[in-house]
Amino acid sequence: MSRTRRITGRFVPFADAVSDTLPLGQLLRLSLFQISVGMASVLLLGTLNRVMIVELSVAAMIVAVMIALPVLIAPFRALLGFRSDTHKSAIGWKRIPYIWFGSLWQFGGLAIMPFALLVLGGDVYHHVRFAGEVLAALAFLMTGLGMHMTQTAGLALASDRATDQTRPRVVAMLYVMFLIGMGLSALIIGWLLRDFTALGLIRVVQGTAVATIALNLIALWKQESVRPMTREERAAPRPRFSDAWRDFTAGGQAGRLLACVFVGTMAFNMQDVLLEPYGGEILGLSVSSTTLLTALWAAGALAGFALAGRRLARGSNPYRLAGLGVLAGIWAFSVVIFAAPMASHLLFFGGATLIGFGGGLFAVSTLTAAMTMPATGTAGRGLALGAWGAAQATAAGLSIAIGGSLRDWVGAWAASGQLGEAMNSPATGYSFVYHTEIGLLFVTLIILGPLVRFANPFTPADSRQPGMGLADFPT
Secondary structure, three states, rough: OOHHHHHHHOOOOOOOOOOOOHHHHHHHHOHHHHHHHHHHHHHHHHHHHHHHHHOOOOOHHHHHHHHHHHHHHHHHHHHHHHHHHHHHHHHOOOOOOHHHHHHHHHHHHHHHHHHHHHHHHOOOOOOOHOOOHHHHHHHHHHHHHHHHHHHHHHHHHHHOOOOOOOOHHHHHHHHHHHHHHHHHHHHOOOOOOOOOOOOHHHHHHHHHHHHHHHHHHHHHHOOOOOOOOOHHHHOOOOOOOOHHHHHOOOOOOOHHHHHHHHHHHHHHHHHOOHHHHHHHHHHOOOOHHHOOHHHHHHHHHHHHHHHHHHHOOOOOOHHHHHHHHHHHHHHHHHHHHHHHHOOHHHHHHHHHHHHHHHHHHHHHHHHHHHHHOOOOOOOEEEEEEEHHHHHHHHHHHHHHHHHHHHHHHHHHHOOOOOOOOHOOOOHHHHHHHHHHHHHHHHHHHHHHHHHHOOOOOOOOOOOOOOOHHHHOOOO
């Protein structure tokens, strides 16, 4: 049995993430909530975006507003996490009620979404003015609220059940499951909607709703221990969010971490909608070639997860690892910029891979720092994870909108000759965004610097660790 365990720990992915408090079977079940969130993310940010503009002929401005609505919920993730920290029930559950109600919100939003979109697109006759806009906005808001609630409480539950030694591996695994959910659902949904019909849209979106509730039910089943609360405990006043937030930000460490997450996420995500157009317009790549960017970005992100999981599990400093991710991002955007004047496809693809690596390493390291941040006063893990999620999601949404706008504005100025003859090039708008991201990454390093002294050294103290095996890779 000991030999079998050694073989399993070396060759089975994420075998080192399990512990006595969180066995492998329960960990795999719990991670299913990330699959459902990944499915919903693909629908909101990818499939429905194209369907509304192309098939339903909805104005691009209205589509942009609908896609941005779930981001408005993101700042409330800190409050949702705090509520799960202090939730009171007769059987003592704290996280599961929020995962359950988040699943219901997500299910409800997806259930009404296809009908709302059909009304919005004008395919359904109605007498109420703006009914399509109102119903679609409600569907997107409900789905976004459910996603944020489910993910915040699910991450907090995983953090509660993991040990200090296994928590970095658990973080990496949950991130990988989110990517798997996005990748698989993108393939399946794209195949099902290859011949678009209104009935097909209803079936796909509502099928996703049913899959969401099923996956989340399986995920939360028997995941939280029953700890009965007395009548006096339930009647005791709940701590105030303002007091918990004051405890959480006491000393400046938490506030600096959130600022670092916000600025760093903006830096890595501002190019999110620009890489493929850059490859096609500037480097002359075909559509099939630019689709490889997503795969290369994902491969780089997985490599970042693997490095973060291995280093953090051995006691490395999460803030130094986050700094390494930022440095990788600076190199990545520099490589992408030089790909245009050198007309090098190889540099471009290498830069895209490095962006994924740096962004993945930065995200996992800062999330681990938030999960392992010591609780102070009334501030619990749910509040820390909710605050991290709020900063990350808000920055991601804003950065995508800012990046696209900057590219258009600067590109228009350059084309009109206002920036001089040397800058009159289609690459100018893209290059300005990439240089802005490099500047933001340097700002991130400045914010991150003082946090390094709060944690362990970059390299593990024990050099007698075993070599890397297949279990150290996410997939």
